[in-house]
Every structure is written in C-alpha cells, then in structure tokens.
Amino acid sequence: MTATAIGICGLVATFVLIALRTPIAFALAGCALAGIYLNFAAPGGQGPEFALAVRPTLTLASGAIYELFQSYDLSAVLLFIALGHVAFAAGVTTDIYAAARVWLARVPGGLAIASIVGCGGFSAISGSSVACAATMGKVAVPEMLRYGYGDRLATGAVAAGGTLGALIPPSVLFILFGIFAEQSISKLFIAAVIPGLLSMLGYTLVVLAWTALRRSDVPSISERFTLAQRLSALGRAWIAILMFVIIIGGIYGGIFTATEAAAVSFATVTLLAFVTGRITRCAFLSALREAAHQTAAIFLIAGAAKIFVTFVALTNVAPWLVGQVVAFDPGPGQLIFGIVCLYVVLGMFLDPLGIMLLTLPFTLPLIEAQGMNPVWFAVVVVKLLEMGLLTPPVGLNVFVIHSVTEPRIAIGRIFAGVAPFFVMDLAVLALLVTIPALSLWLPAQLN
Numbered sequence: 001m002t003a004t005a006i007g008i009c010g011l012v013a014t015f016v017l018i019a020l021r022t023p024i025a026f027a028l029a030g031c032a033l034a035g036i037y038l039n040f041a042a043p044g045g046q047g048p049e050f051a052l053a054v055r056p057t058l059t060l061a062s063g064a065i066y067e068l069f070q071s072y073d074l075s076a077v078l079l080f081i082a083l084g085h086v087a088f089a090a091g092v093t094t095d096i097y098a099a100a101r102v103w104l105a106r107v108p109g110g111l112a113i114a115s116i117v118g119c120g121g122f123s124a125i126s127g128s129s130v131a132c133a134a135t136m137g138k139v140a141v142p143e144m145l146r147y148g149y150g151d152r153l154a155t156g157a158v159a160a161g162g163t164l165g166a167l168i169p170p171s172v173l174f175i176l177f178g179i180f181a182e183q184s185i186s187k188l189f190i191a192a193v194i195p196g197l198l199s200m201l202g203y204t205l206v207v208l209a210w211t212a213l214r215r216s217d218v219p220s221i222s223e224r225f226t227l228a229q230r231l232s233a234l235g236r237a238w239i240a241i242l243m244f245v246i247i248i249g250g251i252y253g254g255i256f257t258a259t260e261a262a263a264v265s266f267a268t269v270t271l272l273a274f275v276t277g278r279i280t281r282c283a284f285l286s287a288l289r290e291a292a293h294q295t296a297a298i299f300l301i302a303g304a305a306k307i308f309v310t311f312v313a314l315t316n317v318a319p320w321l322v323g324q325v326v327a328f329d330p331g332p333g334q335l336i337f338g339i340v341c342l343y344v345v346l347g348m349f350l351d352p353l354g355i356m357l358l359t360l361p362f363t364l365p366l367i368e369a370q371g372m373n374p375v376w377f378a379v380v381v382v383k384l385l386e387m388g389l390l391t392p393p394v395g396l397n398v399f400v401i402h403s404v405t406e407p408r409i410a411i412g413r414i415f416a417g418v419a420p421f422f423v424m425d426l427a428v429l430a431l432l433v434t435i436p437a438l439s440l441w442l443p444a445q446l447n
Helices: 003-019 024-041 051-069 072-089 095-103 110-126 129-146 151-162 172-181 185-191 193-213 227-236 238-252 258-275 281-315 317-327 332-347 352-369 374-388 396-404 411-434 437-446
Strands: none
Touching: 003 024, 003 281, 003 317, 003 352, 024 051, 024 281, 024 352, 051 281, 072 110, 072 129, 072 172, 072 238, 072 258, 072 281, 095 110, 095 129, 095 227, 095 238, 110 129, 110 151, 110 193, 110 238, 129 151, 129 396, 151 193, 151 396, 151 411, 172 185, 172 281, 172 352, 172 374, 185 193, 185 238, 185 258, 185 374, 185 437, 193 374, 193 411, 193 437, 238 258, 238 437, 258 281, 281 317, 281 352, 317 352, 332 352, 332 374, 332 411, 352 374, 374 411, 374 437, 396 411, 411 437
C-alpha cells in the first residue's frame, strides 16, 4: 500500500470514528499514529517490518507535539482563557451588559440589544463562545423574560450573541489558526474587528426588525434613567473598556504582540480586581482552576491535531487532494461555495475547534493554490464555525442556553428563536466573502 493510500484510509477512518461519537482528540491521534506506524512498517508497499516501525513512529509523534507546545504563541491561549475566567469571577464581564441595559432602556427591544452588546463585550475579554452564552444566558435571559419579552426572542438573541466569542478578538480559534497556518495572530485579531462589529450590528438589526413585526414579543418601554445614572453605569464598566483598549489598541498600535497583550491584560485585570475588592483569593484560585481545565481540553485536541497534520504531510494526502480538486478546474467562487457547504454541514455535528483542526490541513492548501489571502480565509472560516454553534441538531449555544435558563425553555423554541439571526449570519458571510477588504483593510494598516 502506498503512503497516499494509507493517508486516504486514515482520513476515512477518522471520519468514521467521529461519526461514531469518538472524542475528536482520540479519533485524530489514534488514526494518525496508526497511519504513521503503517507507513514506517511497510514503506513504499515493501514487506512489513512492524517491530522496526515503533521507534520512528513515536519519535515523529513526540517531535510534532514538542514543536507545538514549545510555541511561544500558544501561551496566549492559557492567558486569554484565564483572563476571561478571572474577569467573570470579578464581575467585569457583565459590567458592559449592565451599562448597555441602562443606555438602551428607551430603545424598543433595548434589553435584547443590550444582551447582544453585552455578549460582544464579554467576547472582547474571554474569547469563548460557549462561556459567553452560558454567562449571558444566566444574566440576560431571565431578566428579559421577567420584563415580558417573548422566549424565542430572549433566548435567540443571547444564543446568537454568544457566537461573537468565536469572532471578536481575543479568539482562541484565531490563535490556533495562526499557529497551525503559520500566520500572524496579531493580524488575525485585527482582521476580525470589522467582521465582529458587522455581526453585532446585524444581530441588532434583527432585534429591531423583530420588534417592528412582532410587537407582542417586546414589552412597552417603562424604565427611565437619568444622565447621571447612565454615566455611573458606564463608569462601572471601565475595567472592561480598559481590557479592550489594551488588547486591540495595544496590538493595532504596535505596542504589544497578541501574546504580550494577553499577559498584560491578565496581569492588569487580576491586579485591579484585588485592589478594588471585586474578587477574593478563593474565587481567584477557582477561576484559575477552571481556566486550567478548559486549557487542558483545548491542548489535548490541539496536540492530537498536530500529530494528524504530521500524518497528512508524511503521506502526501493534502497535495493529492489539491491535485484532484485542481483537475476539476473549479473557479474561486465554486471552490469557496464548496468549502462553505462543507463547514456548514460539519457545523451541524461537530464542535468548532475540532472542525477547524480537522479540515485546515486540506482547505488551506486549496485556498493558497488559488492565490487567496489566508488571513481573509481565517475570518471566513471562523464566521462559519460561529454559525455552526446555532445549527441543529447539535448547536452548542442553543443547548447551553437551554441548560442555564430557569424555567427551562423547549429546545425547539430556542432553535426557532435563532433562525432569524442565522439568516443574518448568512448575509454577513456573503459580505465577508464578496468584499475581502472588510477583513483585510485593518491588518494592512499594521504594515
């Protein structure tokens, strides 16, 4: 059996294991190790030498893992995750929602819009979609239901808003994309700013349209806040605003790299949380423990994916696949359409991190063969992964909202609530695909 044939069989076996609900880290690493071993045991289809294949297999796999985990950029994952957990424990992440709620009180659907803005603010600190949906689901959904909002609007707005954690920097997905695709993480973060704001604006337009078309789902405006109250609410969110300035302003201004911004923002929020008395030692240690658990899960998948990438490179599956696609001579539009369909389908069944690390060894060479910009492609991919958090039957954010809200709201009604937001996501995706400058203009200014 040739190396390419082994690679194809390994790829098929990986998808079969994933379809059987095997954890993606074990599916990637298991099939990759088996494929590497077979490749060394019978090179070029020669007679098998099973005993002699063990050492080179372990050497190659361990070398790949070492190469990944000695990466300086990978430390940004732990730092940004820890930043999000400490900020949440200190109440920093909900301050933006509280401020938006006060400032938007007189706008029809103001609480729903405030939830989306709050999700955007949370995302700018934590970088986690599921954590954002879980936190805002506990805070914003019960409040909207108490004020008389329809359950579909209340849950749909927060579930959709939670997906901003994948797109608005700092995003763990962008960090790992940058490491595996060998792209500047700082440029990826900056490239996502305009698409993230555009997505937030799109969700706001959905709420305004919903308010106009279904008045029964939105209560009449009853609350009034004075200017002093508004300024006071905005003032309480100063730590969250400072974190955004450090991360985005520091990177865009050339003061920090992405990893340095992660370290500075984590140290700053920790210091301010203790100085202002917003966090206790016990809560801080608990936040670090949760951050360690989440980081370990991500690193397990990333390590397995690195072995899988090594297996793909060893067996030349990616060049073979590129050759097969090029033989069909698809245009750039047809190629992008096919990739979009692939990610939408996978998004229905797999988690975003697994999808990205599984497909990147194959989709990125196709994009580069067409001369397309990998930074632009990263934004498109992360937007597609974000949309997968809303699609049935697995839509993670929908199930998170269902699990954290009291009283429980039927899954079907939450999926119905996210449907208009998903349609808006399709519109935003179309803009990002057809107008690459939306993603590339800001990174170009870094040069």
